[in-house]
Every structure is written in structure tokens, then in C-alpha cells.
Amino acid sequence: MKPFFKLVFSISFTMYLASANAQYYFLGTAGNMANGCIQLTPDEPYSEGLAYNYQKLDLTQFFEIQFDLYLGDKDLGADGITFVIHNDVRGYEAFGQWGECMGYGRFNPFRPGNSIDPSVAVEFDTYQNGFQNDPACDHVAYLENGVSRHESYWNDGNDTYNMEDDRLHDFRFRWDPQSQLVKVFWDGVQVVKMKRDLIKDIFEGETQVIWGFTASTGRAHNLQYFCLRRMVYLPTVGSDRNG
Ligand SMILES: [Ca+2]
Numbered sequence: 001m002k003p004f005f006k007l008v009f010s011i012s013f014t015m016y017l018a019s020a021n022a023q024y025y026f027l028g029t030a031g032n033m034a035n036g037c038i039q040l041t042p043d044e045p046y047s048e049g050l051a052y053n054y055q056k057l058d059l060t061q062f063f064e065i066q067f068d069l070y071l072g073d074k075d076l077g078a079d080g081i082t083f084v085i086h087n088d089v090r091g092y093e094a095f096g097q098w099g100e101c102m103g104y105g106r107f108n109p110f111r112p113g114n115s116i117d118p119s120v121a122v123e124f125d126t127y128q129n130g131f132q133n134d135p136a137c138d139h140v141a142y143l144e145n146g147v148s149r150h151e152s153y154w155n156d157g158n159d160t161y162n163m164e165d166d167r168l169h170d171f172r173f174r175w176d177p178q179s180q181l182v183k184v185f186w187d188g189v190q191v192v193k194m195k196r197d198l199i200k201d202i203f204e205g206e207t208q209v210i211w212g213f214t215a216s217t218g219r220a221h222n223l224q225y226f227c228l229r230r231m232v233y234l235p236t237v238g239s240d241r242n243g
């Protein structure tokens with residue numbers, strides 16, 4: 001581990017604010033942008049990009065991380081972004097498939113394949129794919145273990161919901177190890193609430209996990225990127241026990 005990250009980790013137990021984009025490991029088309037944000041895919045077909053933070057998450061601690069996400073400016077673009085937490089044996093080289101898999105999943109959800117596993121993820125999906133059980137509209141869904149297919153989703157109750165609106169969207173991911181709740185907020189609205197023992201049921205006892213963002217395009221495409229706003233660890237006493 002590089003000394004800088006060791007230092008950050010040592011003070012993260014209580015609270016720290018991060019802003020340096022130098023903390024990310026890039027795969028594929030991911031990279032720094034002139035505006036200080038991090039590109040995942042350019043507005044080009046058949047692109048795939050991932051960015052992992054070098055500092056692992058500590059699942060024994062309550063944390064909340066907040067980003068701005070940009071999903072493009074073409075309503076019928078593709079494919080979307082996932083926020084992922086994983087312990088794949090490939091470590092920082094782990095990636096899933098392109099197109100509808102958003103750099104996270106695999107094309108056949110019913111067979112083992114090249115996807116990020118074990119993991120949990122939240123997808124911001126901007127393109128309908130029948131094999132992944134997508135609705136026609138853009139949507140948010142909670143995913144596990146490299147499977148993009150989902151039975152439930154959030155679309156703000158709007159069958160024409162669109163996230164490719166040339167705007168930054170406020171994304172927050174919260175984990176509370178006491179209540180074992182994963183909560184995701186999108187523009188201030190709670191869009192995922194999942195009770196899950198992540199350490200035991202997903203990561204088989206591992207508490208230090210890699211996190212970052214994945215995205216891809218296919219025949220349809222969009223510029224897709226993220227910008228860090230804040231990352232906070234809080235003592236468990238300040239956690240989200242009422243949620
Ligand atoms: Ca759309």
C-alpha cells in the first residue's frame with residue numbers, strides 16, 4: 001500500500017473528507033477529466049471503463065459516500081453506470097462485460113461468467129435489455145454477485161423516466177453494519193433499501209472490500225462520468241439505526 005493511502009486510512013476511522021482523484025485505479029476508457037471529474041466512458045460505441053478507489057471500504061464501520069453522476073445527454077443513449085463493492089479475486093483488475101452488463105455483469109445471468117463476483121452493486125441503467133429484465137424506462141436497481149438481471153427496480157413511478165438529461169445527479173450510498181441496511185439515495189430520494197449481512201452473506205467474512213464505478217456503452221452510447229462530493233466514516237454510535 002502506498003504511504004499516502006496508509007495515512008488516509010489511519011484517520012478514516014472517525015471521519016475524513018476526500019477530494020483527490022489521484023486515488024483511483026483506472027481500467028479501459030476511465031480517466032481524469034479537465035473538469036476534475038472522472039470519465040467512465042466517452043460518448044462512443046462499445047466502450048467500457050472502471051475506476052476503483054485505492055482505499056478499501058471497511059464494512060465494520062458505518063459510512064456514507066456521495067457522488068455526482070452524469071449519464072449523458074441523449075435520452076436513448078446507453079448503457080449506464082454501476083456503483084460496485086467487491087472482493088473479486090482479480091482485485092483492482094476485476095471487470096465485467098460491456099454493453100448491457102455495464103462493465104459489471106455478464107451477458108447470461110443464469111450461467112457463471114466473467115463478471116465481478118462476489119459483489120454488491122447499484123445500477124443506473126439507461127437502456128432496455130430484455131435478458132436483464134429491464135423496463136423500457138431508465139431505472140435504478142440493486143444487484144449482487146455480477147448478475148445484472150433484477151426483479152425489482154426504481155423509476156420514480158414514471159414509465160418514461162429519463163436519467164440522460166445532461167445533468168449531474170446526487171448519488172449517496174450508505175451502509176450501517178449495526179442494522180445491516182444498505183440505503184441508496186438519488187437526488188435526495190431513497191431508491192434502494194436492502195437489509196443484508198454483507199460481511200457474512202456476500203463477502204464470506206471479509207470486511208475490507210474494493211469499491212468504485214463501472215460503465216459501458218454498446219451500439220448506443222453516452223458520455224458517462226462521476227465526481228466525488230464527500231466520503232464520511234462515522235463512529236457506529238452515530239449510525240442509522242432507525243432506518
Ligand atoms: Ca433515457
Ligand SMILES: [Ca+2]
Pocket residue numbers: 079100125126127128129132134
Ligand atoms: Ca440495460
